[in-house]
Amino acid sequence: MDHYPCCHLIRIKKGKFSIQHIVTLSFDDGFLKSNLKIAEIYERYNLSACFNVIATGADDSFVSPDSGQGNIPKGNFELWNDLQSRGHEIMPHGFKHANKSKIPFEEAQTLIIDCLDIFQAKLDGFDPRHSIFNFPYNQSTPELEVWLPSVLAAYRRSGGGLNQLPYPGMTKLTTTGFGPENCEAHLDQEIEQLLSAPSGWLIYNTHGLDNEGWGPIGTSYLDELLYRLTAIETVSILPAGKALGVCK
Numbered sequence: 659m660d661h662y663p664c665c666h667l668i669r670i671k672k673g674k675f676s677i678q679h680i681v682t683l684s685f686d687d688g689f690l691k692s693n694l695k696i697a698e699i700y701e702r703y704n705l706s707a708c709f710n711v712i713a714t715g716a717d718d719s720f721v722s723p724d725s726g727q728g729n730i731p732k733g734n735f736e737l738w739n740d741l742q743s744r745g746h747e748i749m750p751h752g753f754k755h756a757n758k759s760k761i762p763f764e765e766a767q768t769l770i771i772d773c774l775d776i777f778q779a780k781l782d783g784f785d786p787r788h789s790i791f792n793f794p795y796n797q798s799t800p801e802l803e804v805w806l807p808s809v810l811a812a813y814r815r816s817g818g819g820l821n822q823l824p825y826p827g828m829t830k831l832t833t834t835g836f837g838p839e840n841c842e843a844h845l846d847q848e849i850e851q852l853l854s855a856p857s858g859w860l861i862y863n864t865h866g867l868d869n870e871g872w873g874p875i876g877t878s879y880l881d882e883l884l885y886r887l888t889a890i891e892t893v894s895i896l897p898a899g900k901a902l903g904v905c906k
């Protein structure tokens with residue numbers, strides 16, 4: 659496939675400062691109440707949030723995969739299109755949130771293709787070649803990782819939150835998270851590590867706000883974190899696709 663040309667973020671400037679650190683809070687699962695609040699908080703700072711949603715998550719037939727999601731109501735594509743039009747990023751997080759490391763390759767491949775088909779049908783302007791597949795549970799297989807770059811721009815899996823700054827052709831993004839209880843202390847540590855490195859991109863996988871989902875963060879914590887990070891001249895808070903240059 660042809661990769662969409664990536665931007666060189668090192669050259670992107672915030673005022674007269676070059677960006678040395680990127681922070682992506684990668685919000686999974688598409689919880690309705692949390693995502694509305696997250697979008698509103700990001701908008702206070704003129705920022706775009708990064709939402710990874712399940713293709714069938716709002717369907718009546720959707721079966722909650724585990725206690726981490728419980729029966730928390732999820733948003734639908736009407737909401738995802740609205741959030742996207744407000745500048746937020748909506749990326750795929752599976753057809754039904756299956757753990758792809760526990761099923762045969764062909765089955766995992768079919769689920770991913772079915773997920774992308776739904777996104778193409780329901781999300782305005784969606785193009786898989788400009789999208790990032792965010793593995794449920796961050797679990798992939800080597801076979802899937804060989805195949806995925808032929809259909810998508812990149813994928814996100816486990817392997818640690820700190821990544822290199824984006825570069826052309828970067829297809830593998832790694833992430834970290836903490837749960838099932840509140841993940842704020844762990845996220846603070848990861849941010850501290852990022853800021854103590856000369857440069858880097860922290861992709862931190864989180865879910866809902868307050869008591870929604872696995873490893874949540876508080877509403878006021880998110881607000882204060884964005885306030886704190888936007889004050890640092892060399893830090894940029896970006897959704898993953900925009901950081902990678904696959905989204906306009």
Ligand SMILES: [Zn+2]
Pocket residue numbers: 686687751755794795
């Ligand atoms: Zn998930």
